[in-house]
Amino acid sequence: MANGDFFTASYRMTGNVATTASGLFGLLNDKARASLNLEEVYVSYVSSPSAIIEQSSTAYLPKSAIEIIVLPKTASLGPEALIRGGFSRVVQHKVLITTHHYEVRGSVELPGQMELDVLLTEGSSNFIVVYSATANLCLNPKATFSGEAIIINRRCVDFIARQS
């Protein structure tokens, strides 16, 4: 079971997702499933992220609607080998990744000294993992969300910048 905060353009959904051995990252990249089945979901507007406006025992969230997922623990992600695409030696790069509504700061892991654009162009995964990450809402930078990992929907990325 993976617990986290799932952010779309307008909503924050806190809930659990039942996962298999491939973890949440495996589930997100499972091409046979277009949505996540969230359980025990509590919904807020991202503009007022702590006020609970709705709750439900089950909710279906299209993967395409997800912008970022904040995970308190990396254990929910799944096996490291799957996330690293099979590479065992990786280098950490500090990055700022912006999506349409969020700014995410943290570290990405890339094989060797590869350029950051591989995050957008290489591989078949639709999602990027940023470790020790913090996300800000662009329109309300005081609203911050942090976790051991933040997963970003690659299709929503506006730009990636290297941070020193």
Add this chain to the structure above:
Amino acid sequence: MAALLLIDDSPEVQRLFQVAFKTKLGYEIVIAANGEAGIEAALRSSFDVIVLDVMMPGMDGYTVARQLRQNPKTKDVPIIMFTARAQPTDKTAALEAGADAILSKLASFDEIMAAIKEVTKSKSAATAASGQVIGVLGCRGGVGATTLAVNVAASYVRRGQRACLLDLAPLSGHAALVLRMSPKPSWDDLSGEINNETVQPLLRQHASGVHLLAAPPQPPSFEMSNHSFNRLSQTLASAFNVVVINCSPSLDATSRAAVAAASRLLLVTSPEVTAVQAAKGIMSYLHSLSLPAERLRVVVNHAAKDMTLPSANIVMALGRTIDAELPYDESQANALLQGMPLVFLAKSAPLPPYVLGLASLLQKM
């Protein structure tokens, strides 16, 4: 044996507390699976600490915390929010709702224990403080609430007690100006942890003996949360016999917290139609907050010479008796010029006996 109320719908969490706290540590545990049942349980028995989930079916944890804080029976019971939503924004919301601490559901057992010990310890220290907290709330500007707050605080000093005046009315209050003191430092200089070490350097003692924690002369740089205010008032109450709080008539969040925390509240109006109407509006608002009637005292202050609305009309308009009517005292102008509370300056003037009597009445209530 310590008594703990757990309000959480999760069977796993309920089991954890049963095993860890009841079986291993000997706590007396009462479990409620939703907010409504939790409030009922909290009102039925006394608890040393309440551990409260945020995400529950029906009433969420923030609403439960607010309701517990509004009830005199549960307003001082330490509350720990125990939640999967533990982002900084959630922490702020939890503290605003009245929680003393917030813990992530990923916290270890040791962290949970440490948090419970910490909040129960700080609440015990606050409860041990004997200081009485008195709120003074003007129904609007110009009714003399700040001057009255200064003189009430000075009355206690005259009686040999240690009194502190906390001015929460920036721009409209200026207790510092009434006492001819600098409004710096002020509570706006508070940052981080609020405790005796951080609050004491901000206090200034007036020649009368009254200690002042001034309001900032500019709009404050932050709005004090309920949690921060409660810490501040507890810190002051632990150091003084009496804390007099000059509340802002605009009833901003901090002043609302002060109204809730005060054991006695003086609502100050003056004998003219608009002030009485404003007082009536505030009384209605206080009623909506379920403020116990016995905590409220209504004072009619003749702040100017030509205020002539008869008391009977005020009583009829407010629908309650007036607890004190303070006469106009022209020596007040001289007191303001000298920056000295009138109760010290002109003991034979008309006003001081009334204020001293009012201060005495407040401690007997």
